[in-house]
Amino acid sequence: MQAITSPVSTKPNRVTLWANLISVYILWGSTYLFIHFMTEQMPPLYMVSVRYLIAGVILYSYARVSGTPNPTLAEWKSSGIIGILLLAVANGCLSLGIQYIPSGMAALMGGLLPVYLLSLNWISFGKKRPSNLALAGLAIGLLGIYLLVKPDKLQGTGGVDAKLIGVGLVAAGNFAWAIGTLLTPRLSLPSGTISSGIQMIIGGLVLMPISLALEPVSLFSIFDAPGKAIGSMIYLVIFGSIIGFSSYSWLARNATPQLLSTYAFVNPVVAMLLGTTFAGEVFSSQSFVGAVVALVGVVLITLGRK
Template sequence: MQKIAYFVLILLWSTTPLAINWSVQGVPYSAALAARFGLAAALALLVLAIWKQKIPRSSWPASACAGFGTSLSMLCVYWASQTVSSGLVAVLFGLIPLATAGFSWWSFGLKLNRFEMLAMVIGITGLLLIFAEKLRLSGVLGVAVVLLAVLIQAAAAVKLKKLAAGQSPLAVNAGALMIATVVLSAVCVWQTDVTNLSFPAQSLAAIAYLAVFGSVLGFSLYYWLIRECKPITVSLISLITPASALWMGHSLNGEEVSGSLIWGTAFILLGLAVHLLAQRGRG
């Protein structure tokens, strides 16, 4: 079951950055976010009702952590997606395992061996290569905001490992989506004139895909894996998705893939590979 969940998440996380990019075309990013999570919350509650489950009081701390963490992270990603390519978003999110290791060290006192430290150095080198190119292109702010989303997501994953223990992934996800919907709807109302919103067909399709597959299915699987596995191990799914998302963005969305981005991606993937080997060495 874990292998199937891993495969599905790899597929979802490879396509999600491109879907996010399409969902904000012609739509305020906060409106696209609120629509996605509102629909996802309704679907998650429907799934709970079909399975005859409720959201127990004990799961709300985990839902709050996931809901607020996801809201902040997604606000950063959607804002940056107005100027940052979907492939680059996926590459930067590939740094989550390294960020997770750092937060695990800081929060739980997890000792990092020399290979894990080497992995971080290699990954940061790749990040600096990407930053160097974006600095020349005056696009460094978008990269920095996506990196902030990565740090928020990694911190939430480490915290969720403790809070989600013994909880139903469906219940945690439904509660998190409800909280995220409230937060993101408030941001949407504050930022946009909701009475004059219109959604192009491509944006609507992307929002529906993100709600059904990215939020309801994807996050439920993600929280289940967080509960069953080490958070660092779960985040290693990001080892494959940057390369596949880059290819999808280039072939389906005409996104430019520069030499610096290729080299930066190569260093990040090498860092993740070294990190994976170090994790296997831990047994």
């Protein structure tokens, strides 16, 4: 993978494209549950910062040892911008939001991401109107997400005000994620692996001082974390960050916004299945119908991506 300075004009290998897409579908669908486990007894911003610092150092070191040249200052700046948007802001907001609303509702709100992606790409970034089929798929997918996790059936950890805070945080995170995604192919970035590593390092470095200032932690509080939080963080480092985020970064460079946005419909399906299996959540017949409807939306958006 070479550094990208403009939107990709050639078609990527279909096997590589779908391998990365399935990775994002499944692995990122599981991250809602593990973020919840990771932050049950530990401050969210601190744990997210440690997660990305560890994953970023691993990816960056691997890239350098395998012969990837040291990025230029301009590439560090570009990668840093993406890292701040995608990891510090978007994932920081998500991890905070899950403290106020159930992970199922956070997954539901992830279904709004295609609205940001397609709208921003239409209005500002690409000046390109999505096809009618893609717009129809978007509408059907959003309906499926609503049926999958009906908001009035969810109980948050606080009152109405707490839920509004959680919803606002997750919505702000989705907006930052959409901007970062659409900026990615428009910036001069180094090769994929080292770029992902830089983004995680910068994202973690931005979050750490914020955590130390706002949360009851010290730099070495990770050594006091319970085993469940550590195990969840290790899972998120390997599967959510190193594998999943690297796949997403590749897709942001090589896939259309319509196709890329489909993961936001599949992730809640995976999240609900895992919640049912491992967290005792009830997966009703309505939720099953919602999952099927959401997948129909994915198919339509995929077919209409051109």
